[in-house]
Amino acid sequence: MTEPSVRIRNLSVDYGDTVALSDVSLQIARGGRLALIGESGSGKSTLAMAIAGMLPRQAHVSGSIEFPDLDRNATPGRKPKLGKDIGVLFQDPGGSLDPVMKIGDQIAEVIMTHQGMGWISARVRAAELLDRVRIPKALSRLNNYPHEFSGGQKQRIALAAALAGHPSLLIADEPTSALDTVVQWHIVNLLDELVRESGLTLLFVTHDIALASERADKIAVLYRGKLVESGPSARVLGKPEHPYTKALIGAHISLETPRGRRLAEINGDDLV
């Protein structure tokens, strides 16, 4: 087995009395696609932000997060650089872009920061990236501002900016939750394609089980700050071991769910 892209050992995060994550150990395979699922407050976003190194300053962290890839290339124990080693895509597409800067400049500044390119070549590169995320007539839209794009397009632009520094790991924190279903589908397909093409490692946080089962090769289920189950998607969803995973699958609603059927409720007291 090859070295993983990220190795997490006994990670715990708390904010004083509130425990957000306790004793999580997990590996993300290089080029793999891992979905973190769980309900709101389960700690899935905390885990994603901990890997990105973007936890608030008040957070107490114990345990370790290693990036074997980085150790191999350079000085051991080097911290990953945001933008260059890790790209992050957030939930709110409107909130990821500076409202008063041209989108071409916002992508170009990431390229200039990490690639050491001049402004002109960075702008050319930005146009290529916009083209890759399927913004029509990319070159002519470099000088447009975020408000001139739709929600789905803004998320594509944010994706282009997240990928502009050539990161090897992309962390997507509920990247499609704020978008409507059709747009969601397009973004997910695009994400899928880019990951395959460039050999990215993808970690995505979602509460959408259908999305996780379709797009991830591994799933990790978090509940109340604990990792309750993890493994290949088909195994976790087909033969769930933990009662919470079973309950989560039972509560899933899809187009095939018969109308009028009462959805299963998750009663937390039975599970712990």
Add this chain to the structure above:
Amino acid sequence: MPPLASFFLRRLASALPVLGVVLIGGFLLLEAASGDAVDSYVARSGALDAEQMAQLRTEWGLDQGPLYRFKAYASALVQGDLGWSTAFERPVGTVILERLPVTLLLMGCATALAFFLGSLLGVIAGARPGSIGDRVLSIGSLALYAIPGFWLGLVLIVIFAVDLRWLPIGGIETIASGKSGLARLGDIAVHLVLPVASLAMVYLALYLRLMRDRMSEIWRDPFVKALEARGIARRRIVWHHVARNAVLPVVTMLGLQAAAMLGGSVVVESVFAIPGFGRLAAEAVARRDTPLLLGVILCSAITVIIANLLVDLAYGKLDPRVRAGR
């Protein structure tokens, strides 16, 4: 017509009713005050008997009713005639043109100083909200904001003009110095230092606080987190993103403060004995010189309208969302 020119014309046209209201209001207020231009003339120049006073009133048109006089003023105004100043015994237009540049220079310098220095210090304070530098600047600006301009002016005069003798005590230039060209400009600049400083300080504090507060709000905006996630250097986030977004309300305030600045210049011009527009307004009221006062009001209103227009244009340049909506 180019869109910019038509925008300009539309804004001026929409300002016309405002000018009308301002003029009528100013006229009525002066009508309501006791005494008229002849009383004021007599009070200054001494003896005139009743017959001479009546003759002067006829000559200046004061024997007519207010409605007639306002109509006469308005019809002359439409033809571009601002009337005759009874206090200065010269045409109002000439008097105003003499005084306006001085005040515009004073206001312009004070506005520029307050805006640039204020927002610069605001960025320094807002770059790290809650840091020691931020606290020092915030408390300093609060203290500065609490100091009235005329008091600051007097203190500055005592320190720099009386005790240290570094700067002139008042006026706009050395009288009959015979200087011309660059030497004269330098002379005016030296005279402007203290009045500009005392007029600008309050606004400097205002812009500093506004910039700093807006920046500390923008730090919490999700796009800042996204920029950090892309590895953009903090310095660049401060200047190119947070400060750039925070300057928008400061520019709006710049337009709103143009009128207040004109009011403040009345006080500062009196303290520093500068023959400016603000003092002209005070004299016009004291001398019950209706045409002069109306001329002053009209010019102030136009100045404020133009200042706001320039601010709107700048705002459109700074905020792409507004430009699209115009």
